[in-house]
Amino acid sequence: MDVKPSRGRYFGGTFPPDTVTFAGAIALKVATGVDTREALVAGFSEIGAEMSSYFPEPAMDGADVERLVDLVIRDHNAQVTSASRDAIALLDAFHAMSIRGIVYSFAEAGDTQTALEDIGDSARELVEHGVGVRGYCFAHAVDTDELIMNGQLALGYGIFAESGSMPEEIGRDIAQVLREHGLTVRPHLSAEQRLIVGPMVYELPYEGMDIPAPDEEL
Structure with missing residues (x-):
C-alpha cells in the first residue's frame, strides 16, 4: 500500500522546496535546518557561478546568491x-540513540561515504565522554x-x-527508539x-542565522 506523502507549510511560500531549480534547492536546505547561513551562502555561491551545470537559471554572483538565501530564509x-x-x-529520538550508544549523522553529508566519516568523528567524541558505542544510523543529503x-x-x-552487536539488533533498537517517540517505522x-x-x-x-533586516539591504 502506498504511503501518502506529508508536506510542510514551506510549500505554501514564494520559494517552495524543489529539486529542479536553484531557489528550490536552497529552500530544501533551509527546510532541513542543519546548515548555517554562512555555509548556505558559500556552498550555493559555488553552484551559482557554474549555474548552467546544475540548474536552468542564469549564473549568479556571490552577492546575488547571498540576497536569495536571505529571501528564502x-x-x-x-x-x-x-x-x-x-x-x-x-x-x-536521535538524542536518545546517542545515549544508548548509537551514533547518528543527519543531513551532514552528501553521500554514504562522507556520512560514515562523520559518524566516525562523532563516535570518537562519544567514546572520549565515556559512552560505549555499539552502532550507528545516518541520513545523508539525498x-x-x-x-x-x-x-x-x-x-x-x-x-x-x-562492539559485538549484530546489525539486526541495532536496527531493532533504532526502530524501537523512533517508535517510542511516536514515529512510524517500517x-x-x-x-x-x-x-x-x-x-x-x-x-x-x-534559526542561528544573521541576516540583515529588509531596510538594511543594498
Missing part, C-alpha cells in the same frame, strides 16, 4: 513559525531532501565491529540495512 520562517511534532520527535519533499526519511544503519523493502521513517511532517523555523 525569510520566506521559510514566514510559513513555519513553530516546530512540528514530528520534527521534535525525530531530533529527540535522504533528507526526500524527507522534505515526500515526508519519508530513509535511515541507513550498521555496527561497530568491536523496514526497507530491499536487502539494505535501512529503515523508513514516516509519513511525517518535518518543520523547523530556520
Whole structure:
C-alpha cells in the first residue's frame, strides 16, 4: 500500500522546496535546518557561478546568491513559525540513540561515504565522554531532501565491529527508539540495512542565522 506523502507549510511560500531549480534547492536546505547561513551562502555561491551545470537559471554572483538565501530564509520562517511534532520527535529520538550508544549523522553529508566519516568523528567524541558505542544510523543529503519533499526519511544503519552487536539488533533498537517517540517505522523493502521513517511532517523555523533586516539591504 502506498504511503501518502506529508508536506510542510514551506510549500505554501514564494520559494517552495524543489529539486529542479536553484531557489528550490536552497529552500530544501533551509527546510532541513542543519546548515548555517554562512555555509548556505558559500556552498550555493559555488553552484551559482557554474549555474548552467546544475540548474536552468542564469549564473549568479556571490552577492546575488547571498540576497536569495536571505529571501528564502525569510520566506521559510514566514510559513513555519513553530516546530512540528514530528520534527521534535525525530531530533529527540536521535538524542536518545546517542545515549544508548548509537551514533547518528543527519543531513551532514552528501553521500554514504562522507556520512560514515562523520559518524566516525562523532563516535570518537562519544567514546572520549565515556559512552560505549555499539552502532550507528545516518541520513545523508539525498535522504533528507526526500524527507522534505515526500515526508519519508530513509535511515541507513550498521555496527561497530568491536562492539559485538549484530546489525539486526541495532536496527531493532533504532526502530524501537523512533517508535517510542511516536514515529512510524517500517523496514526497507530491499536487502539494505535501512529503515523508513514516516509519513511525517518535518518543520523547523530556520534559526542561528544573521541576516540583515529588509531596510538594511543594498
